[in-house]
Amino acid sequence: MTTYTMAHPASIEDNHYQEHILQGVSRTFALTIPQLPPSLYPVIGNAYLLCRIVDTVEDDNGLSSEQTRKFAEMFIQVVSGKVAAEAFAEALFPLLSDHTIPAEHDLIKNTPAVIRITHSFNLTQRKALERCVRIMGQGMADYQDTESLAGLKDLAALNQYCYHVAGVVGEMLTELFCDYSEEINLNKPALMKLAVSFGQGLQMTNILKDIWEDRKRGACWLPQDIFREKGFDLNELQPGCTDPRFDEGLGVLIGIAKAHLRNALTYTCMIPPKETGIRRFCLWALGMAVLTLNKINQNRSFIQGEQVKISRKSVKATVLITSALARQDWALQQMFALTSRHLPEVDVLGKKV
Incomplete structure (x- = not known):
């Protein structure tokens, strides 16, 4: 199976985007995450954005139950490096409704930048993020039904x-x-x-x-x-x-x-x-x-x-x-x-x- 894990390493622009979008999608976490030690700040900020993407898929009432499950499963594969983030963003972004706030529209559009950062972390960190997204994504899709x-x-x-x-x-x-x-x-x-x-x-x-x-x-x-x-x-x-x-x-x-x-x-x-x-x-x-x-x-x-x-x-x-x-x-x-x-x-x- 093709993996896309390190095709495009994270850039300074990606990290700037992560800091910027955190302010838009959560005032609370934008306040608390910077309190963390410098080596934890980027990975936990990224983890929050991954969870927010799953949340956006689950919450958008413009998506059918089948679409929600499809995109939740697709994003799990994106995080684990088995599906390109670009394919996920291009498929989901046009389907989002006005129920989803503008900052979340922007986050979905820029999923590739978030994922490039995800794939830059060490193996233990990545495994922790992948497991969380997998359990959360599958669980949310089940509960939406x-x-x-x-x-x-x-x-x-x-x-x-x-x-x-x-x-x-x-x-x-x-x-x-x-x-x-x-x-x-x-x-x-x-x-x-x-x-x-x-x-x-x-x-x-x-x-x-x-x-x-x-x-x-x-x-x-x-x-x-x-x-x-x-x-x-x-x-x-x-x-x-x-x-x-x-x-x-x-x-x-x-x-x-x-x-x-x-x-x-x-x-x-x-x-x-x-x-x-x-x-x-x-x-x-x-x-x-x-x-x-x-x-x-x-x-x-x-x-x-x-x-x-x-x-x-x-x-x-x-x-x-x-x-x-x-x-x-x-x-x-x-x-x-x-x-x-x-x-x-x-x-x-x-x-x-």
């Missing part, structure tokens, strides 16, 4: 969904951190387990924030069993819902997300304190997720994600405080306890504690 307003079957199905879209990213980042540092690598088994929980905490926060935007496009990622136990049918869910049974179910999910974010803090504290850049990268995402959960918890009848989005002032405060405390595990634990004190206490199995 089953999207409905009825929600996912149960909490186990939600866990599986979160693994495919976020837990696997946590595993990839951990592989990259362990490749970068022998000291981090000593804790690899424990970190890998916690990484999946870290990813799930962030993803559940996004799912809760985006309930209404997802429903507008015909999707619901909430688990039926959690709400059924409270006597609520997700098919009956409407914006502005004030049903106390829905409120209770939402509280359980907020509590489960909090438990996963507590694991995220444990993960972060296992990173050597001297690696302040990696710790900041983790802490900023964690801190913003806790603040978002607080907003959702305080306004469970919100009708659009904008109502529970944290302010720029809150983002700046999170950055300043977590950066100042980045090396101090005890202080970080106290800060987590303080900022999450009003959130429900639920273990990751969904039971109140």
Whole structure:
């Protein structure tokens, strides 16, 4: 089989493009990724763009289910060097709808530049990126086929969904951190387990924030069993819902997300304190997720994600405080306890504690 892996090595222009497009497709990651050590910054920035391309394929409602699966599979082959990135970009770009933001249109058009950078990394890094894209791409295509307003079957199905879209990213980042540092690598088994929980905490926060935007496009990622136990049918869910049974179910999910974010803090504290850049990268995402959960918890009848989005002032405060405390595990634990004190206490199995 022909491979295209190093036909066109990455150039200075490719790297400039990567830095530029990161600003366009994610304000949050454009903020956190530069905190990483210089040798990790390019590979994790590239990894984010690869995931964003998969996300764009999955999210564009102008693509049929068959097209989504076709392009997801094609991109997996592109990342592994078996299909030319140019062929992928030329086939997908004209099919993108207005649902996809201009920066993502640009990203798809310039997939070859992103892939040239991907193929410049060492073997361990490339294998980590390839595995992540493969699991994410296949999983997203499968879940798109089953999207409905009825929600996912149960909490186990939600866990599986979160693994495919976020837990696997946590595993990839951990592989990259362990490749970068022998000291981090000593804790690899424990970190890998916690990484999946870290990813799930962030993803559940996004799912809760985006309930209404997802429903507008015909999707619901909430688990039926959690709400059924409270006597609520997700098919009956409407914006502005004030049903106390829905409120209770939402509280359980907020509590489960909090438990996963507590694991995220444990993960972060296992990173050597001297690696302040990696710790900041983790802490900023964690801190913003806790603040978002607080907003959702305080306004469970919100009708659009904008109502529970944290302010720029809150983002700046999170950055300043977590950066100042980045090396101090005890202080970080106290800060987590303080900022999450009003959130429900639920273990990751969904039971109140």
